[in-house]
Amino acid sequence: xxxxxxxxxxxxxxxxxxxxxxxxxxxxxxxxxxxxxxxxxxxxxxxxxxxxxxxxxxxxxxxxxxxxxxxxxxxxxxxxxxxxxxxxxxxxxxxxxxxxxxxxxxxxxxxxxxxxxxxxxxxxxxxxxxxxxxxxxxxxxxxxxxxxxxxxxxxxxxxxxxxxxxxxxxxxxxxxxxxxxxxxxxxxxxxxxxxxxxxxxxxxxxxxxxxxxxxxxxxxxxxxxxxxxxxxxxxxxxxxxxxxxxxxxxxxxxxxxxxxxxxxxxxxxxxxxxxxxxxxxxxxxxxxxxxxxxxxxxxxxxxxxxxxxxxxxxxxxxxxxxxxxxxxxxxxxxxxxxxxxxxxxxxxxxxxxxxxxxxxxxxxxxxxxxxxxxxxxxxxxxxxxxxxxxxxxxxxxxxxxxxxxxxxxxxxxxxxxxxxxxxxxxxxxxxxxxxxxxxxxxxxxxxxxxxxxxxxxxxxxxxxxxxxxxxxxxxxxxxxxxxxxxxxxxxxxxxxxxxxxxxxxxxxxxxxxxx
Amino acid sequence: xxxxxxxxxxxxxxxxxxxxxxxxxxxxxxxxxxxxxxxxxxxxxxxxxxxxxxxxxxxxxxxxxxxxxxxxxxxxxxxxxxxxxxxxxxxxxxxxxxxxxxxxxxxxxxxxxxxxxxxxxxxxxxxxxxxxxxxxxxxxxxxxxxxxxxxxxxxxxxxxxxxxxxxxxxxxxxxxxxxxxxxxxxxxxxxxxxxxxxxxxxxxxxxxxxxxxxxxxxxxxxxxxxxxxxxxxxxxxxxxxxxxxxxxxxxxxxxxxxx
Numbered sequence: 193x194x195x196x197x198x199x200x201x202x203x204x205x206x207x208x209x210x211x212x213x214x215x216x217x218x219x220x221x222x223x224x225x226x227x228x229x230x231x232x233x234x235x236x237x238x239x240x241x242x243x244x245x246x247x248x249x250x251x252x253x254x255x256x257x258x259x260x261x262x263x264x265x266x267x268x269x270x271x272x273x274x275x276x277x278x279x280x281x282x283x284x285x286x287x288x289x290x291x292x293x294x295x296x297x298x299x300x301x302x303x304x305x306x307x308x309x310x311x312x313x314x315x316x317x318x319x320x321x322x323x324x325x326x327x328x329x330x331x332x333x334x335x336x337x338x339x340x341x342x343x344x345x346x347x348x349x350x351x352x353x354x355x356x357x358x359x360x361x362x363x364x365x366x367x368x369x370x371x372x373x374x375x376x377x378x379x380x381x382x383x384x385x386x387x388x389x390x391x392x393x394x395x396x397x398x399x400x401x402x403x404x405x406x407x408x409x410x411x412x413x414x415x416x417x418x419x420x421x422x423x424x425x426x427x428x429x430x431x432x433x434x435x436x437x438x439x440x441x442x443x444x445x446x447x448x449x450x451x452x453x454x455x456x457x458x459x460x461x462x463x464x465x466x467x468x469x470x471x472x473x474x475x476x477x478x479x480x481x482x483x484x485x486x487x488x489x490x491x492x493x494x495x496x497x498x499x500x501x502x503x504x505x506x507x508x509x510x511x512x513x514x515x516x517x518x519x520x521x522x523x524x525x526x527x528x529x530x531x532x533x534x535x536x537x538x539x540x541x542x543x544x545x546x547x548x549x550x551x552x553x554x555x556x557x558x559x560x561x562x563x564x565x566x567x568x569x570x571x572x573x574x575x576x577x578x579x580x581x582x583x584x585x586x587x588x589x590x591x592x593x594x595x596x597x598x599x600x601x602x603x604x605x606x607x608x609x610x611x612x613x614x615x616x617x618x619x620x621x622x623x624x625x626x627x628x629x630x631x632x633x634x635x636x637x638x639x640x641x642x643x644x645x646x647x648x649x650x651x652x653x654x655x656x657x658x659x660x661x662x663x664x665x666x667x668x669x670x671x672x673x674x675x676x677x678x679x680x681x682x683x684x685x686x687x688x689x690x691x692x693x694x695x696x697x698x699x700x701x702x703x704x705x706x707x
Numbered sequence: 708x709x710x711x712x713x714x715x716x717x718x719x720x721x722x723x724x725x726x727x728x729x730x731x732x733x734x735x736x737x738x739x740x741x742x743x744x745x746x747x748x749x750x751x752x753x754x755x756x757x758x759x760x761x762x763x764x765x766x767x768x769x770x771x772x773x774x775x776x777x778x779x780x781x782x783x784x785x786x787x788x789x790x791x792x793x794x795x796x797x798x799x800x801x802x803x804x805x806x807x808x809x810x811x812x813x814x815x816x817x818x819x820x821x822x823x824x825x826x827x828x829x830x831x832x833x834x835x836x837x838x839x840x841x842x843x844x845x846x847x848x849x850x851x852x853x854x855x856x857x858x859x860x861x862x863x864x865x866x867x868x869x870x871x872x873x874x875x876x877x878x879x880x881x882x883x884x885x886x887x888x889x890x891x892x893x894x895x896x897x898x899x900x901x902x903x904x905x906x907x908x909x910x911x912x913x914x915x916x917x918x919x920x921x922x923x924x925x926x927x928x929x930x931x932x933x934x935x936x937x938x939x940x941x942x943x944x945x946x947x948x949x950x951x952x953x954x955x956x957x958x959x960x961x962x963x964x965x966x
Contacts, residue, residue: 317783323926324756325783353781354788 213363214323217316224248224311226334228381229278230392231301232430232439237392239297242381245269256290261379265290279304279435300491302436306392307384308338318363327352327360329367334384342387347380395426397442399449403609405560405705409460412559414550416606417453420446421542428535431480432527437487440526444484447477452602456566460557461549469545472538479529486519489639496667503663510660514650563607564706570600571698578626578686587637590682594630601627610705619697626689629681636675643668709955710817710827712846712878716862718833721852721885723750724919724929726830728942729850729949731928734787736950737958738825741779741788743817745799745842746832749792755782756926757791764795768816769802775816776823784931788824796832803837810837814845825958835869843870846878848953852885852913855897867907881952883945884912911944 225247230236236243240259245252252269267288269275276284279302285291294303311334318327330349336342348367352360385392401419403412423446430439451473458466493512497505529535557565577593601623608616647664650656688694711729713722726742734740744751749759757780767773779788803809817827831842843849851866853859863882870877882905884898902908913919916938918929925932930939 322756322758325781353783355778355780 213366214319215316215329216319216325217314220314222248222313224313226307226309226311226380226384227278227305228307228384229303230306231298231303232427232435233301233395233397233442234306234393235297235299235301236294241297242379243294243303244381254285254290256293265293276303281436300436301438304435305338307336307381307388307390309334309336309380309384311380318359320359325353326356327363329363332380334380336384336388338388339385339390340388342384342389344383344387347383397423397445399605399608401609403559403607405558405563405610407559408552408555409457409557409559409562410462410552410554411550413453413457413460413562413606414546414552417450418543418546418550420450420453421539421546424450425539428530432530434523434527437484437491440480440484440487444477444480447473447480448598449602449606451477452599453606456570456599456603457562457606460554460562462545462552465545465549469538469542472534472542476535476538479526483519483522483526485638485642486515486522488635489642490515490519492639496670499670500663500666503659503666507657507659507663508667510650510655510657511646511664514646514653514655518646518649558706559607560610560705560707563603563610564702567600567603567607567698567702570596570603571695574600575690575695578690581682581686587633590630590633590679594627594634597623597627597630607705611701612704615697615701619694619701622689622694622697626685629678629685633675633678633682636671636678640668640671640675643671708817708821708824708827709848709953710814710829710846711848711850711949711953712829712831712842713850713852714829714831714839714842714846714866715851715853716833716835716866717854717859720833720854720859721913721919722833723754723830724922725850725852725883725885725913725942725945726828727751727754727922728928728930728939729946730787730826730828731784731930732943732946733826733828733950734784735930737786738955739786739788739823740826740828741790741820741824742828742830743775743790744792744830745796745838746792746830747794747796748832749794750923751830752789752791754922754926754928755780755789757782757789759792759794761791761793761795764793765799766795766802769799769806769812771816775820783927799838800836803841810840810844813838813841817845826955843878844873844876848949849878849880850949851880851882853882854886855884855894855901857893857897860897860901863907879952880907881909881949882907883909883948886915887912888915909945909948911941911948913941913945914938 227245229243242257244255252275253266254269255266256264258264267286267290270286281302282291282294282298311332314331316329317325318329320326328351332347334344350360350364382392399416399419401415424443427439427443431443454466454470497508574596577596581589604620643664647661713726715722730740730742742751752759761778763773775790779790782789803812806812829842831839853863887898888894898912902910918933918936918938922929930942933939
């Protein structure tokens with residue numbers, strides 16, 4: 193693939209390139225509409241896959257290619273009336289191998305256009321002295337219409353005919369040496385995005401700010417909080433449009449990380465800043481909770497239904513519909529809240545506050561020192577609270593421990609870039625094993641309470657047939673069994689987390705960056 | 708993979724014209740087609756504008772020091788590849804004679820290409836030799852062009868008798884009249900009567916036309932440069948008969964266009 197930047201508009205330049213080779217084309221130009229699809233968090237791109245929808249002369253095809261450009265799967269995108277409207281969840285795609293190949297990568301996320309372009313494609317043949325075709329040259333003039341309007345330089349692809357690779361290589365060499373032509377390492381999607389001023393993979397829900405241990409803690413914390421604000425803002429439109437459940441999830445995580453950072457490291461920020469914003473972020477977090485809880489319930493419902501022994505999954509349909517109605521109502525309230533001036537005022541003022549915090553001249557403590565003291569403190573707290581839990585402890589003790597664990601987890605994520613990646617990964621993994629157990633314990637407890645409340649609501653609304661209530665009862669019983677199971681696993685999970693080796697790891701890791 | 712061979716003991720009867728045009732038509736139908744020009748005169752190779760040269764010559768191919776795969780050239784037409792002729796093919800008989808089970812050699816050499824091609828055409832030199840015997844064993848269908856004369860019909864009988872003596876697998880024979888001159892009474896009489904008497908005669912006859920001779924000037928199949936001509940229509944009918952008789956399944960492209 194060659195990039196014809198700087199070349200004249202006509203294909204005449206090809207003719208002018210050399211006398212050794214002759215060119216022939218039929219002058220016909222084929223126009224192809226191109227839409228590249230990915231999830232908001234670039235799951236396909238990160239998995240080395242590109243999904244392209246091409247349309248020409250009333251037909252449309254979806255093609256999935258790998259990093260090397262080889263086709264992994266392709267299928268027609270449905271008839272004119274039945275084509276998916278983007279953004280679309282995977283279920284909207286036609287049944288077939290392409291959808292099945294996408295499923296494990298895309299998961300619950302929607303596919304949405306990441307770039308749109310029109311290609312005017314012109315094919316030329318390159319002939320040798322016997323007038324025999326030795327290679328085909330495709331000249332692709334692409335005009336990008338989304339995410340921004342841009343016209344690309346012609347992109348040239350040289351394809352050898354079988355048995356003529358050497359001649360095609362020579363031709364590619366001649367073209368590459370011509371004025372204004374250079375190797376285009378990037379694929380068509382990357383080129384389209386670059387022309388429109390965007391890069392693939394430019395969104396991640398993870399904290400990606402690179403911190404230096406010697407940097408002032410205040411600027412490090414402000415930098416992380418600025419990125420978290422960016423994550424919140426990036427997801428708002430998707431939440432309001434209800435594109436998929438993960439927009440809300442990423443928004444909530446960013447809010448929770450922000451709240452933890454304010455609680456555990458807010459004292460390094462300018463005076464009064466943390467106390468001023470903590471109630472606002474609590475409001476924002478609370479605003480998102482009902483819809484997210486219902487999302488989780490709906491996502492888990494299939495697995496719960498599959499575990500029914502006495503009841504049949506179909507008997508849960510009124511319950512599913514009840515959840516969907518409540519979710520729709522919750523979603524409306526959430527969207528209203530995010531359109532509210534309270535939210536826009538919060539983000540605007542927060543941005544200004546962080547900009548002034550980032551400009552602070554306070555050099556001490558350093559990021560490494562702050563991270564060490566706060567992580568160790570949070571770690572000690574988890575060890576102490578967890579160590580105090582016995583078989584007789586109330587469920588609330590487990591809930592409290594889970595909160596402390598989350599605080600430690602968020603600190604490890606916020607300051608993760610300060611540490612050796614392998615050690616950091618191991619520390620997070622050990623904590624995650626404990627947190628998964630505590631999460632299962634608490635989630636099943638909450639869900640048991642909720643299912644009782646849902647049953648009462650459905651009785652009030654007279655939408656609960658007896659068989660549905662019985663099936664819901666069986667689900668509640670299943671949740672109770674899972675909760676007991678999680679409780680019984682706690683001791684061994686905590687033992688692993690509190691092992692001397694694990695404690696040594698946290699100590700050594702934080703010390704290295706604090707010195 | 709179905710293997711067709713254009714074969715006749717006599718030369719200048721339209722073997723190459725048939726192989727080139729039927730190969731082109733099969734490729735146009737969406738089949739992946741390979742044409743192997745086995746004739747050292749290299750007429751088919753010339754028509755596709757490919758240089759008549761194979762690295763290592765026929766010896767390397769027959770002895771297996773070079774795979775057929777590495778010698779194949781793409782033609783200017785989609786789905787149609789060519790294994791070119793080489794002047795050393797004049798010695799193929801000697802090379803085959805030195806090989807183990809020479810009569811089965813060509814079939815064995817083509818085996819590894821089974822997944823790359825749907826259809827193979829073997830364009831044979833005239834004569835009866837070890838090479839032609841190997842071609843007869845490798846082919847699923849023999850396409851035999853006949854000039855409508857009494858002697859030509861006699862050679863078809865000889866060929867039929869020869870093949871009847873094969874152990875095991877025998878190729879199907881589809882003979883067709885070629886280079887018919889309607890001005891000649893004998894041509895007309897034989898062409899009118901013989902197809903009704905023999906089950907191995909195609910209903911299609913290819914007339915002697917200057918447009919077919921033009922192929923050597925245009926260096927392309929007549930079916931490509933004059934697709935609406937009577938010559939092209941004749942080859943299209945012949946291909947339809949040959950395809951149906953061979954039991955070749957519709958190509959993937961044709962199947963998906965329908966479905």
